[in-house]
Amino acid sequence: MVTRKFIITTRPENKVVNYNTKNIDVINIPLTEMHPILPDYSTAERIKKMPPDVVVLTSSFGADVFFKYYMIYFKIDPVFIAIGNSTAAEIRNKGFNPIIPEERDSYGIINLLKNYRDKYIGLFRSTASNKIIYNFLRENHYNFSEFFIYSLRIIENNIASYCGMENCDGIVLTSSLEAEIFLKVCPNPKIKIYPIGKVTDDTLKKHGIKTCTTGIESDIKEIINYIDSKKLE
Numbered sequence: 001m002v003t004r005k006f007i008i009t010t011r012p013e014n015k016v017v018n019y020n021t022k023n024i025d026v027i028n029i030p031l032t033e034m035h036p037i038l039p040d041y042s043t044a045e046r047i048k049k050m051p052p053d054v055v056v057l058t059s060s061f062g063a064d065v066f067f068k069y070y071m072i073y074f075k076i077d078p079v080f081i082a083i084g085n086s087t088a089a090e091i092r093n094k095g096f097n098p099i100i101p102e103e104r105d106s107y108g109i110i111n112l113l114k115n116y117r118d119k120y121i122g123l124f125r126s127t128a129s130n131k132i133i134y135n136f137l138r139e140n141h142y143n144f145s146e147f148f149i150y151s152l153r154i155i156e157n158n159i160a161s162y163c164g165m166e167n168c169d170g171i172v173l174t175s176s177l178e179a180e181i182f183l184k185v186c187p188n189p190k191i192k193i194y195p196i197g198k199v200t201d202d203t204l205k206k207h208g209i210k211t212c213t214t215g216i217e218s219d220i221k222e223i224i225n226y227i228d229s230k231k232l233e
Helices: 041-049 060-069 085-093 106-116 132-139 159-163 176-185 198-206 220-230
Strands: 006-009 025-028 032-036 054-057 079-082 121-126 144-154 168-173 193-195
Touching: 006 159, 006 220, 032 060, 032 176, 041 144, 054 060, 054 085, 054 106, 060 085, 060 121, 060 144, 079 085, 079 106, 106 132, 106 198, 121 132, 132 144, 159 168, 159 176, 168 176, 168 220, 176 198, 193 198
Parallel strands: 006 025, 006 168, 054 079, 054 121, 121 144, 168 193
Antiparallel strands: 032 144
16 A cells, blocks of 8 residues: 555656655556567668668667667667667667767757768667657658667556545656556646656647656656655755
């Protein structure tokens, strides 16, 4: 039984993080599950013949999948662009130093990619990724390819019952997809909502949802620590 104030996270099971909080509990209720997509023969040959000069990775899970199954086809190390700290940490663990945008979202990545106008860009991401970066590259005639390296499947959850508890202090949503799924289950949430990134925030506001501003752009640990510290005030 939950007795202390708690905050909800919605990370897939293979992205769950342990939080050292003092004043609030963290309950993770996954909304999706992720599965790697292994490269088939044509994808492998395509990368070997023309490996991207710049690789864009937008999640730590995607970075892990990339290095396990796709990096083997690169003869020359590419430039890595990571959307945020967690993704960057996964890339550094593999021995590479990624570039992180100032705005740690799709728009921040777009600003970085403007520096690589003459390079071949590879987007390695999920089948459920938003199309913001893709549309920018296509509309501005960049040389790029999109590679789907993992899939997301929506799963059953009991998040609505937790949101209705008196001691639920809010929820952290880390993507526009999570926001859309959450609002289908809880269309009129009465709890605080902490979005990560401008795209997630815009998605919630599009539905008329008021969000809580933290000044933290992409790191879920930092947001949890921020919320935990506010319980002291």
